[in-house]
Amino acid sequence: MRRLILLLAGITLILGYAFAGELEYFQVYKPKDGMSADEIMQIEYYVKYTKFAHDVYLTGKAYFVDKSGATREKETLRQRITLGRKSDDIAYKDLIMFTSPQVRGLGTLTWTYMNPKRQQDSWLWVPSLKRIRKISAANADDSFMGSDFTNEDILTRRFEDETYTLVKEENFKGYTCEFDKKTYFKNTPCFVIEAKPKKSPWYYSKRTLWVDKKTGGGIYEEMYDPTGRMFKTLFKEYVIYPVSGKDYAVQAMLEGKDPRTGHRTVILNMDIKFDQGLSEDLFTERALMQSRW
Amino acid sequence: MMKKCALVLVLSLLAGLAYAEDKLSLSGYVKNETSLREESLNSDLTKFKNIVELSSQYKIKDDDLVFFAKAKYWYDAAYDWSDKMDIGQHYNGHIQRTDWLRDCYLDYTNGPWFLRLGKQQIAWGQADGVTILDRVNPVDLTEFWLPDMVDIRIPLWMANINYSPKLNSNLQLLFVPDWDQSEAAYLGGPFVFRSFKEWDIFQKGQEKAGRVFDLTLRTPPKQLHNATWGLQWSDRMGDLDYTLNFLYGPYYNARNDIYFSNTTLTYTIPRAFKVWRIYGGSFNKTFTNPGPMQGITLRGDAAYYNDEPTYVGDPVANSTKGIKRWDNKFWLIGVDKNVLTSWTVSFQFAQYILEHSSSKDMSRAPQQRYPMNAFTYGPADPIENIFSLKLSSHFLNDRLKPEVLWSFTDDNQGRLSPKVNYELKDNLLLSVGIHYFYGNEWDTNGQFRDQNQFYTQLKYTF
Numbered sequence: 001m002r003r004l005i006l007l008l009a010g011i012t013l014i015l016g017y018a019f020a021g022e023l024e025y026f027q028v029y030k031p032k033d034g035m036s037a038d039e040i041m042q043i044e045y046y047v048k049y050t051k052f053a054h055d056v057y058l059t060g061k062a063y064f065v066d067k068s069g070a071t072r073e074k075e076t077l078r079q080r081i082t083l084g085r086k087s088d089d090i091a092y093k094d095l096i097m098f099t100s101p102q103v104r105g106l107g108t109l110t111w112t113y114m115n116p117k118r119q120q121d122s123w124l125w126v127p128s129l130k131r132i133r134k135i136s137a138a139n140a141d142d143s144f145m146g147s148d149f150t151n152e153d154i155l156t157r158r159f160e161d162e163t164y165t166l167v168k169e170e171n172f173k174g175y176t177c178e179f180d181k182k183t184y185f186k187n188t189p190c191f192v193i194e195a196k197p198k199k200s201p202w203y204y205s206k207r208t209l210w211v212d213k214k215t216g217g218g219i220y221e222e223m224y225d226p227t228g229r230m231f232k233t234l235f236k237e238y239v240i241y242p243v244s245g246k247d248y249a250v251q252a253m254l255e256g257k258d259p260r261t262g263h264r265t266v267i268l269n270m271d272i273k274f275d276q277g278l279s280e281d282l283f284t285e286r287a288l289m290q291s292r293w
Numbered sequence: 294m295m296k297k298c299a300l301v302l303v304l305s306l307l308a309g310l311a312y313a314e315d316k317l318s319l320s321g322y323v324k325n326e327t328s329l330r331e332e333s334l335n336s337d338l339t340k341f342k343n344i345v346e347l348s349s350q351y352k353i354k355d356d357d358l359v360f361f362a363k364a365k366y367w368y369d370a371a372y373d374w375s376d377k378m379d380i381g382q383h384y385n386g387h388i389q390r391t392d393w394l395r396d397c398y399l400d401y402t403n404g405p406w407f408l409r410l411g412k413q414q415i416a417w418g419q420a421d422g423v424t425i426l427d428r429v430n431p432v433d434l435t436e437f438w439l440p441d442m443v444d445i446r447i448p449l450w451m452a453n454i455n456y457s458p459k460l461n462s463n464l465q466l467l468f469v470p471d472w473d474q475s476e477a478a479y480l481g482g483p484f485v486f487r488s489f490k491e492w493d494i495f496q497k498g499q500e501k502a503g504r505v506f507d508l509t510l511r512t513p514p515k516q517l518h519n520a521t522w523g524l525q526w527s528d529r530m531g532d533l534d535y536t537l538n539f540l541y542g543p544y545y546n547a548r549n550d551i552y553f554s555n556t557t558l559t560y561t562i563p564r565a566f567k568v569w570r571i572y573g574g575s576f577n578k579t580f581t582n583p584g585p586m587q588g589i590t591l592r593g594d595a596a597y598y599n600d601e602p603t604y605v606g607d608p609v610a611n612s613t614k615g616i617k618r619w620d621n622k623f624w625l626i627g628v629d630k631n632v633l634t635s636w637t638v639s640f641q642f643a644q645y646i647l648e649h650s651s652s653k654d655m656s657r658a659p660q661q662r663y664p665m666n667a668f669t670y671g672p673a674d675p676i677e678n679i680f681s682l683k684l685s686s687h688f689l690n691d692r693l694k695p696e697v698l699w700s701f702t703d704d705n706q707g708r709l710s711p712k713v714n715y716e717l718k719d720n721l722l723l724s725v726g727i728h729y730f731y732g733n734e735w736d737t738n739g740q741f742r743d744q745n746q747f748y749t750q751l752k753y754t755f
Contacts, residue, residue, distance in 0.1 A: 101755050119582075131427075134534065136631050286527070
């Protein structure tokens with residue numbers, strides 16, 4: 001009996017820890033001094049995936065710049081509905097439609113689940129077939145839309161995928177963006193976190209991340225390959241959108257650079273609108289099927 | 294003249310205003326497709342096709358009421374330049390009939406209702422490159438199955454009515470009062486079906502011998518009872534997406550029945566478009582949960598073709614003796630997985646199971662009971678096993694995209710098509726590839742074993 005009570009107490013503790021680890025949806029969280037690396041990173045992921053908002057609508061532009069300076073451009077229209085629904089395990093659903101001429105009409109519908117070990121469900125509208133094609137989740141280490149970000153950088157990396165150490169707290173030295181030559185976040189107070197992937201071997205051995213104390217957004221990171229050499233830097237400009245009395249932090253610009261190839265990618269998020277009351281019916285195969293291009 | 298100028302001016306002003314208000318969107322492309330036939334050491338130009346396509350969308354009332362139209366025109370100069378191909382210039386050298394209007398419809402959305410009324414194409418099913426449920430529209434096979442499906446399907450005027458009774462489900466009703474027949478390449482083109490060539494030789498030979506051909510093409514009159522009807526129910530059960538499908542209407546390929554009179558030395562050949570039905574369904578499922586299957590997508594189609602007009606004939610003489618309306622079955626299963634960072638592997642297996650009539654129709658001679666290949670008039674397998682394997686990847690930040698498609702059957706015939714897409718500039722895409730056909734001359738792919746080709750495509754989008 002005593003063993004059973006101990007076992008139950010143990011399970012309760014484990015569950016309690018697990019539940020404490022999950023931040024409730026539709027709240028605004030900010031990191032505070034004295035928080036552990038895990039707590040800071042939970043907020044960082046929460047902010048990254050806009051779990052505070054019921055829905056997001058934005059237009060995006062991506063610039064792909066090779067080392068010679070030649071630039072290619074793609075435009076997207078993105079919508080997300082956050083559900084955090086335990087009954088069917090759905091965290092949020094994303095709809096991305098490409099609007100630039102060469103890929104106009106191409107669209108993806110992605111459902112992300114709350115279970116961190118579960119992969120996404122994805123559907124693709126293929127204009128050359130004029131039909132929806134169910135697709136397997138892209139590999140986490142594959143590039144996101146041909147950018148210098150990987151799929152997991154943008155879409156799939158979860159809090160549970162890494163272990164974290166708080167290295168120090170410091171004022172960020174600032175990042176000079178090659179796209180607009182402006183310097184961002186100079187002297188911004190940050191937590192410096194070292195994140196190591198649980199998966200091994202993996203395409204990176206660690207990343208060092210600067211988390212803005214004000215918003216909880218990861219504004220800059222350096223990624224290191226398995227030999228310990230830095231192979232990529234990622235910058236994210238977070239801006240504050242006041243919505244219904246709450247401050248939503250959202251990524252307005254991302255810049256990823258690969259020093260090995262000299263290639264860089266800039267993603268601009270524009271016309272951002274939160275909590276417009278988007279219907280979940282927009283995030284279905286039928287909605288994707290209504291594509292015209 | 295003044296009136297015309299004023300009209301153009303007013304229309305331009307209206308279009309300009311609509312464009313400024315984001316109501317009107319325009320898009321399109323200009324493309325060149327060039328192919329060289331590779332036979333031994335002699336290369337022939339078999340295609341020099343220039344295409345222009347323009348799409349426009351006008352939002353009458355936000356996203357609730359939208360008009361969309363797409364027009365396309367192409368001209369293949371290879372038919373002018375080549376003496377061998379000259380005979381096909383009229384039929385194969387430029388866009389035919391009303392095919393120039395690819396889309397022209399009105400979309401209306403209101404709550405659970407979605408209506409698309411007008412000229413359009415419908416794609417049912419999950420199969421890639423194999424049309425099992427994808428039979429709502431007729432097909433243009435003047436370039437065999439090589440172009441994209443969006444260019445192969447021939448659009449029809451129809452009412453496409455959708456109702457979603459609950460989240461992730463949809464009931465689709467299709468009413469297609471329009472009708473068109475599937476197209477095939479005319480003599481002179483590189484992808485003329487062997488059946489067409491054999492028939493031409495046969496007819497000319499018989500006519501020389503004094504025989505007469507009474508050939509009548511019986512197209513279905515455009516009446517309500519000849520309309521095509523379709524019904525599709527789509528839903529999601531757990532992680533599984535599925536559809537149930539039904540299609541009723543005239544078959545889009547004319548089928549010949551042949552009667553010969555010894556007294557009048559006349560071949561009477563009614564070419565009819567028989568009514569048939571499809572009962573079927575499709576599914577797809579991605580294994581998202583951890584486990585050995587995680588990351589794999591399974592998909593499939595199954596169809597029961599009721600009264601499908603099927604050629605029967607003499608497999609020894611390779612000649613068709615007419616048609617039988619058989620109940621055939623067609624099913625496919627496909628598996629997709631992303632591997633090694635950026636590679637996608639896609640494998641499909643399909644079976645086309647023809648009704649075996651030998652025990653049912655004893656009125657015909659034994660050699661007339663065998664199924665024949667409609668593309669070649671060669672013998673067809675009562676059960677055709679079809680395979681396809683596709684590997685694709687991307688490099689240089691999605692700029693370079695290679696892929697290889699290998700489709701084949703268990704009769705040692707098939708097609709191997711490697712291809713590379715390279716994005717020269719933002720709006721300029723270059724594609725280079727090869728189509729290599731192999732197999733018996735009576736097989737669907739093997740009939741083109743002398744038509745192996747190297748091709749380039751250059752596409753500018755705007």
